[in-house]
Amino acid sequence: MTLLDRKETPAAPAEQPAAPRSRTPxxxxxxxxxxxxxxxxxxxxxxxxxxxxxxxxxxxxxxxxxxxxxxxxxERSGREKARAETKISDSPDTSAKKSDSTVLRIDAGTEYHDRSIAGFLMRADGAHPVLPPGIGELPAPGEMAVSPALKDLLDSPRNALLKERLPYKVTATISDAGLVSPGELLYYAGSETLTPDTGGHRLSGYGDPGPAKPxxxxxxxxxxxxxxxxxxxxxxxxxxxxxxxxxxxxxxxxxxxxxxxxxxxxxxxxxxxxxxxxxxxxxxxxxxxxxxxxxxxxxxxxxxxxxxxxxxxxxxxxxxxxxxxxxxxxxxxxxxxxxxxxxxxxxxxxxxxxxxxxxxxxxxxxxxxxxxxxxxxxxxxxxxxxxxxxxxxxxxxxxxxxxxxxxxxxxxxxxxxxxxxxxxxxxxxxxxxxxxxxxxxxxxxxxxxxxxxxxxxxxxxxxxxxITGQDPSRAQIYAASEIVSGDAALHTIKELRATKGVIKVIGTVEAYATKPGTYTDDEIQPTTSFSVGDCATLRELARITSCRDGDTFVVHPKDKGQAGWVDETARKGKVVEFDTYGRGKPLLWTLPADTPTVESRPDPLGENRWGIMVTPGAIDAQTLPGAQTVSQIRIDERVPDAAEYVRNTAARIDPGMRLVTLNSVERDxxxxxxxxxxxxxxxxxxxxxxxxxxxxxxxxxxxxxxxxxxxxxxxxxxxxxxxxxxxxxxxxxxxxxxxxxxxxxxxxxxxxxxxxxxxxxxxxxxxxxxxxxxxxxxxxxxxxxxxxxxxxxxxxxxx
Known part of the structure; x- marks a missing residue:
């Protein structure tokens, strides 16, 4: 074959490289x-x-x-427990023993325009008192540490009534560690007159490690x-x-x-x-x-x-x-x-x-x-x-x-x-x-x-x-104070009655009378309550028809079966005894023989009180040892801030006076x-x-x-x-x-x-x-x- 006979065949095209396939799904x-x-x-x-x-x-x-x-x-629960009082025993009434670090304290909380204000009066027993969380030192007498929210409230000119109730000088602010929430109203105030006799409770530390209530x-x-x-x-x-x-x-x-x-x-x-x-x-x-x-x-x-x-x-x-x-x-x-x-x-x-x-x-x-x-x-x-x-x-x-x-x-x-x-x-x-x-x-x-x-x-x-049984239509505020030395008891009732907006005060001086005698450890000394109040007050507590100053009454509960101790103690014509708690001889007083027996009546607090009830002419209330002033106050709700005026009067008489607003229903x-x-x-x-x-x-x-x-x-x-x-x-x-x-x-x-x-x-x-x-x-x-x-x-x- 010659070269002319040979046919040129086109070369096969080179294969193009395939596009790279993406590995991404x-x-x-x-x-x-x-x-x-x-x-x-x-x-x-x-x-x-x-x-x-x-x-x-x-x-x-x-x-x-x-x-x-x-x-x-x-966090809220932790802060609340951290500032709670440390219990030294299972009994809530047990106080700590006095030492260089213990503190006397009394609850002085109050309310203001339906807002609760927590507060305590405090007095150190020594040079190194225990401190609640949130403050660096205990306030001196007449001074107080307050939460930021309470400070703002006190600084407002519209809250003059609250400032009058808390007349202490603000010297410190409670830090966040001592507050449950930023808006909490809380104060700690110093006192130089607080003693166990005036309601002070001694504590040795803060912090409650106990479990929460289930x-x-x-x-x-x-x-x-x-x-x-x-x-x-x-x-x-x-x-x-x-x-x-x-x-x-x-x-x-x-x-x-x-x-x-x-x-x-x-x-x-x-x-x-x-x-x-x-x-x-x-x-x-x-x-x-x-x-x-x-x-x-x-x-x-x-x-x-x-x-x-x-x-x-x-x-x-x-x-x-x-x-x-x-x-x-x-x-x-x-x-x-x-x-x-x-x-x-x-x-x-x-x-x-x-x-x-x-x-x-x-x-x-x-x-x-x-x-x-x-x-x-x-x-x-x-x-x-x-x-x-x-x-x-x-x-x-x-x-x-x-x-x-x-x-x-x-x-x-x-x-x-x-x-x-x-x-x-x-x-x-x-x-x-x-x-x-x-x-x-x-x-x-x-x-x-x-x-x-x-x-x-x-x-x-x-x-x-x-249902509490309380009757807010008869009284809206309950007040109790242990300061009754001298004429303080009657003075408290008189001051409350003179307060602006107050219509009526059911005020009594409460003590306990016992049957005189010597008793062994296995015997219980018969005891009953002893109340001093005017005729109008006693009629709110018992079903009394005739009453004059100087009268006395033996009050029985509705259930006659509960009147045993009343009759054992309140023996007409016989002597009753008042314990002076080691401060002298017991006080003796004779219940008149012609004292009538009447039936008790629920008070505005919903309680039936019985025992011996007398008018001021029958005994000098100032002489009763261990007595307590109890007042149930009815206010005119049409008077603006009537309740605040009552709280101010109570704080002026006794900063530790316990005030309770009466409600017909109590919520858990x-x-x-x-x-x-x-x-x-x-x-x-x-x-x-x-x-x-x-x-x-x-x-x-x-x-x-x-x-x-x-x-x-x-x-x-x-x-x-x-x-x-x-x-x-x-x-x-x-x-x-x-x-x-x-x-x-x-x-x-x-x-x-x-x-x-x-x-x-x-x-x-x-x-x-x-x-x-x-x-x-x-x-x-x-x-x-x-x-x-x-x-x-x-x-x-x-x-």
Whole structure:
């Protein structure tokens, strides 16, 4: 073959190197793309992201506050125990022995305009007295150390009455270590006249290492329910916040479908956007919490406040919040996209969708009630398993939130006709009621939980609020003093009667009379009370018809079987003896033979007093050893500050005089503190719900900005649109409140059965329903100014 016969064959093209395949998983790239859209999606993207982040941040801030409650309670309890008197024995009446470090102290607390002021008069026994936490040295006589809140109160010119009652010179301020809360009113004052004879109690140290009083099982159930009722609306609100701006997000995802993404990619991109908004919300919530914590000392709700250092959330709960919030945002977003078809040419959401199914929505509340039934009743003194109680309540409340969308859709579908605003509102709800239902779900859950709790509180009221038998219509203040030397006893009563605003004083000098004789250690000396008072006073204590100064009476209790010791001691015509406690010979006095016997009468304090009662002419009250002045004071409530004038008189006579305000009902302190905690938490939750509804309302208005501008351009009146927005909010709210009332009553009745109580009032839902309606009205009014701005013709502009 020649060279001419040879054919040149083209050389095979060299193989091009393959593009390097990314090792990053596809789902990570899609999440990253969603984060980029959320972070750099222009004004619309940032607006939606910020709405979500602010909404989530509000919920996270409240969750962090809730996570701080255990630490807050421990710190408050620790400071309270640190300043409590150290017990040297189990007997509360045992005083320490005098030493160089012991201190005499008497409780000199008072009240001022319904606020309690704790205070103590103190006198050192030696050169190195023990000090309560918060002060560096014991105040000198005539001086006092005060808490910052009390100092502010005393510095105000409007509180001249309080300054008159505490005439000591302020020389020191009690530090935080000695206070339970920043707003506590407390003082320590020095005294040079305090002795054991004038009521001083000797102590050797501070700090109570004993365990806290255990809570009643009924109170444990209450606390569990309060936690559930306050935190479930927060969780629902966070789940609602991550869906802000969902309509515009879906339109953007439809554009991505047009350039080649599939359904799974769009869902992962949407999850990335939700993840970014949730994480940003975590940071915003943390910033809100840290910033708000600095000002928490200035906030006082229902007489409760806290130091900034007390608000320190538990680390494990913080980790749980940091993981649960983003996960909730992603899961809620993915669940929401299952009801939306995102195609390259648009989003299918406004067509007729399939009806919401009811059966599975009823499973949760029914399951919750079944959990309570399987758990059974709570034993009065038995242990309480908190998990079934909390689980059952969560199932019921979440079930109510899930039931609401079905009920709103079923109700608005039957609404037709009516005025133009009504038609605009109902038609909008018929097209898309999901957003309105989500906005109201927090109110529904909060009101339902509050109704159930109020029913439980009312049913348990009798267990923790006892009838004292006191009669505030006869006297409002009880006063007792041990300073009776000289004419101090009668002088005290005279001064109280001369006080401005005082109508009547039931004042007596109290002592104890015994039957003279010699008794062995195994024998008990017959003893009875001995009271000195004028005729008007004695008639308040016994059923006396005829009385003149100088008369004496033997008073029997209603139960004649309890009159034995009275008759053994009060022998008519015989001598009774008054013990002088080693300060001389016993004082002897003869009970007249013609002394009548009368029956006792309950005094304003609710007590039946019996024994020997005499008028001042029968004995010199100044000579009675170991006596005590007791006064029950009736004031004219129409006189401003009448009670404060009485307290000032008492403090001037005896700073250690014990004053008690008479009430017909006495509340258990643990029960009262839990009820206070509920009020504080409910206030915070309602504020959060109001903020969430306002943000949700503004987000819906922003998405319909162009539609509102078009309606205005075609001649629709602004008032018409305003009313339509109000109706659009009010209709789901009315339905939500109806669901809340029904669910709350069912849950409350179940809880009452669980603790073995009867439902005392089926109409307790009225205040809470009214609060929910007022909340909606407030949100609607606050959304009107943005609505007017969005109805301007400039809203028709587009790019």
């Amino acid at each position: 596809a789902w990570v790239r899609d999440l990253g793309l969603g984060i980029r859209f959320a972070a750099a999606g222009g004004r619309e993207g940032w607006t939606r992201t910020l709405l979500t982040a602010v909404g989530v941040g509000l919920g996270v801030a409240l969750l962090l506050v809730a996570a701080s409650v255990p630490h807050l309670l421990d 809570l009643s099982p009924l109170l444990i159930v209450l606390i569990i329910m309060i936690c559930v009722v306050l935190l479930v609306p927060v969780a629902i609100f966070i789940a609602t916040a991550v869906r802000f701006g969902g309509d515009r997000r879906d339109l953007r995802l439809a554009a991505l479908r047009l350039v080649g993404t599939d359904i799974r990619m769009t869902r992962r991109i949407a999850a990335g956007e939700a993840l970014f908004g949730s994480v940003l919300g975590l940071l915003i919530g943390l910033a809100m919490f840290l910033a708000g914590r600095q000002f928490v000392g200035y906030v006082e709700i229902w007489d409760v406040s806290a130091f900034p250092s007390d608000l320190a959330p538990d680390a494990r709960l913080c980790v749980l919040i940091a993981l649960a919030v983003p996960l909730t945002g992603v899961l809620v977003t993915l669940a929401a996209m299952r009801s939306v078809v995102i195609e390259p040419l648009g989003v299918v959401r406004n067509g007729r969708s399939r009806r919401r199914r009811l059966w599975w929505r009823l499973l949760l509340p029914v399951a919750g009630l079944a959990v309570f039934g399987l758990t059974g009743k709570v034993e009065e003194y038995g242990p309480v398993n908190p998990y079934p109680v909390a689980g059952g309540a969560v199932l019921v409340l979440v079930g109510l939130a899930l039931l609401l969308p079905w009920l709103v859709e079923a109700c608005v579908k039957r609404l037709h006709g009516g005025p133009v605003p009504w038609q605009l509102a109902t038609r909008r709800l018929q097209l898309s009621s999901g957003a309105a239902s989500r906005a109201v779900s927090g109110v529904t859950v909060a009101v339902a939980g509050a109704v159930a709790l109020q029913m439980l509180f009312a049913a348990m009221n009798d267990d923790f609020n006892k 302190r643990q029960y009262a503190s839990i009820q206070t905690g509920l009020q504080v938490g409910a206030t915070a939750t309602l504020l959060l719900i109001a903020a969430s509804m306002l943000v949700s309302q503004l987000e819906q208005l922003r998405e319909r900005k162009r539609l509102l501008s078009v309606l205005v351009a075609f001649g629709t009146r602004r008032v018409t649109l305003g009313w339509s927005v109000l109706w659009q909010t009010a209709i789901p709210v009315v339905i939500g409140l109806a669901v809340a009332v029904a669910g709350g009553l069912a849950l409350g009745a179940t809880l009452c059965w669980m603790v073995g109580k009867e439902v005392s009032d089926w109409f307790l839902f009225l205040p809470m329903a009214g609060a929910g309606a007022a909340l909606i009205l407030l949100v609607s009014l606050l959304s009107l100014p943005p609505l007017w701005r969005m109805m301007r013709p400039e809203g028709l502009r587009t790019e």
